[in-house]
Amino acid sequence: MTAAPLPTLHVEQLSRIYPSGDGQVQALAPLTHTFPPGLTAVVGPSGSGKSTLLNLLAGFDTPTTGTVSVGGTVLTTLTETQRADFRLKHYGFVFQNHNLVSILTALENVEFPLMLAGMPVRERTDRARALLALVGLEKRAGHLPSQLSGGEAQRVAIARALAGNPELLLCDEPTGNLDSRTGELVLGQLQDAARQGRTVVLITHDREIAALADHHLQVRDGVVSAVD
Ligand SMILES: Nc1ncnc2c1ncn2[C@@H]1O[C@H](COP(=O)(O)OP(=O)(O)O)[C@@H](O)[C@H]1O
Numbered sequence: 001m002t003a004a005p006l007p008t009l010h011v012e013q014l015s016r017i018y019p020s021g022d023g024q025v026q027a028l029a030p031l032t033h034t035f036p037p038g039l040t041a042v043v044g045p046s047g048s049g050k051s052t053l054l055n056l057l058a059g060f061d062t063p064t065t066g067t068v069s070v071g072g073t074v075l076t077t078l079t080e081t082q083r084a085d086f087r088l089k090h091y092g093f094v095f096q097n098h099n100l101v102s103i104l105t106a107l108e109n110v111e112f113p114l115m116l117a118g119m120p121v122r123e124r125t126d127r128a129r130a131l132l133a134l135v136g137l138e139k140r141a142g143h144l145p146s147q148l149s150g151g152e153a154q155r156v157a158i159a160r161a162l163a164g165n166p167e168l169l170l171c172d173e174p175t176g177n178l179d180s181r182t183g184e185l186v187l188g189q190l191q192d193a194a195r196q197g198r199t200v201v202l203i204t205h206d207r208e209i210a211a212l213a214d215h216h217l218q219v220r221d222g223v224v225s226a227v228d
Pocket residue numbers: 018019020025026027044045046047048049050051052053
């Protein structure tokens with residue numbers, strides 16, 4: 001499954017200041033960067049601003065200064081509804097906690113975004129099955145999240161993230177709750193997604209996982225710098 005032609009993910013003078021008590025925290029210092037296709041690992045200690053960056057890249061949060069653009073579309077120029085629609089078309093997300101819907105089976109979880117996108121039921125079931133096969137979980141299609149191991153649930157979450165064939169995949173500590181071997185399996189899925197032409201941004205504080213990425217960014221006290 002090859003991703004559609006890639007809209008470049010670019011940030012220009014992107015920063016975020018949060019109010020904090022009487023003062024403020026510069027969670028992200030002004031950053032100008034183009035995220036290349038492939039897997040970019042973002043490493044940095046807890047509280048350094050990694051999730052702040054990811055939330056801005058997704059348009060979940062509004063920057064204090066600067067812009068996030070995807071293929072020339074500046075996220076802040078879109079309305080909330082347009083942004084949600086844009087995310088559905090172009091983004092996939094994987095978080096530390098798989099965030100699967102507990103009352104839906106693995107298959108239904110993967111189908112869910114396709115249903116939102118209005119895909120007919122037969123087509124979306126076929127696609128969801130193919131995606132589960134891609135992450136090696138076709139035999140788990142009928143299982144509820146509670147019946148899956150942590151690594152399996154995370155792979156279902158990846159299948160779900162890939163359902164709409166997004167060009168961008170944003171991952172916040174997806175291996176954070178997994179043992180290192182399972183973490184590497186999950187990473188392998190993200191590498192595959194990147195090889196298919198996607199731009200994958202992977203936040204991790206696991207240096208061994210980060211070492212396997214194509215590109216590397218480091219965050220310290222809100223300052224992002226390239227390390228390759
Ligand atoms: N919604 C928020 N309101 C106020 N401060 C926040 C908020 N989100 C994050 N911060 C602060 O911004 C800094 C960076 O946080 P975060 O991006 O979550 O770091 P990381 O993901 O690297 O652990 C921290 O000092 C954190 O306390």
